[in-house]
């Protein structure tokens with residue numbers, strides 16, 4: 001069973017179908033995932049003069065040498081193979097005069113970003129894989145199916161209990177191996193580039209059967225998400241800066257000029273600088289300037305994105321585009337090894353929900369679609385090696401049912417909105433102890449509202465889930481007292497001088513590094 005239908009989930013399903021029958025479960029539809037919304041592309045080294053070493057070095061430097069260097073090696077080398085395989089399968093990456101037109105993004109020292117439809121790479125990759133999934137008789141797709149409980153028997157995960165939204169019915173799905181590919185939790189922030197479904201479900205589901213969560217304080221903010229006063233947010237791909245777009249403050253000044261890589265400095269540096277300009281100028285946004293660029297070329301290169309900007313009433317040939325940072329990618333998640341193994345027999349995680357350590361403390365642009373391909377395949381290979389053994393040991397305990405109390409949906413939405421605002425203000429690009437402790441106290445108050453709700457009810461369960469994740473993000477941000485990568489503590493900016501480990505949560509146990 002694969003839970004989640006972004007790039008990691010779809011690829012895991014296709015890989016797993018080579019070994020047996022597969023159920024692919026998603027709480028929404030196959031087209032609703034942050035992968036589908038991904039614009040920039042997928043980074044890979046397929047040709048000289050670029051090298052694996054250079055891509056690894058960029059990845060490790062962007063990540064501030066924190067995390068798992070072995071995972072980086074795996075990502076870069078196996079990622080190149082995975083992209084090559086996709087090309088062989090017919091994935092239509094963009095070409096110019098018969099050659100792949102490779103993009104450049106922040107922190108990369110070479111043009112190595114494969115794109116499709118300009119800035120519609122996620123959509124085109126997902127559509128491409130969906131067509132393969134739909135045509136594979138070994139894969140059963142279950143949309144609008146919410147997993148509310150992972151079944152664990154004697155330290156073994158044997159499947160999941162699910163709720164079918166439309167039918168209002170329940171079922172238990174038994175599986176010899178379960179792969180979580182449920183994505184990240186950026187949707188918990190008020191400003192996010194992710195779909196609202198990015199609520200980190202895989203984290204609370206797996207934590208409740210003993211998985212460890214780690215690195216939750218590392219949340220990457222994309223520097224340039226569209227801003228307007230009615231709250232419309234969508235990603236304005238870094239690829240535009242790769243082609244020469246310039247950032248300006250409210251006085252029209254190009255404020256990134258002081259950095260060697262200018263607008264293409266690592267993403268955390270650009271996001272923080274924008275945040276500071278916004279505060280300094282007392283506005284809500286800075287602007288992206290495309291006016292000096294060859295607009296005909298741009299329209300051809302990025303048709304979807306340029307249309308989206310135009311739909312919002314702006315003409316990139318004449319207007320400056322308002323942008324501000326937004327929560328974009330979660331580096332933290334379920335701790336796994338480089339085979340996606342969670343430590344619970346039969347349970348794997350891959351893609352954004354997993355924390356392999358591959359991104360260190362700051363993810364290099366366009367490494368996440370790559371991560372999805374590489375680690376989903378590894379998880380399937382590892383899982384299938386032992387799955388015969390496991391299916392025999394699975395007993396058939398009864399289905400679980402959830403009470404559904406529709407009045408709970410109001411509480412869920414109210415608490416979700418409160419969390420979104422707390423996270424934006426106190427766990428955003430810059431954090432400090434005072435703000436984080438305030439946020440923690442507020443979260444504890446919200447938690448109290450649910451204390452008498454002991455019955456397993458759908459909305460209560462989901463509310464408890466998002467509260468738990470918000471609580472762990474804030475606790476981890478308090479515990480990591482100095483700044484590192486995307487985690488920036490404005491009250492203690494000094495750098496670490498010792499070798500660092502992750503902050504982990506297993507049930508209620510907090511292990512400090």
Ligand code: SIN
Nearest residue numbers: 039040237238365366
């Ligand atoms: C972008 O298109 O700027 C996003 C790419 C990424 O998040 O890796």
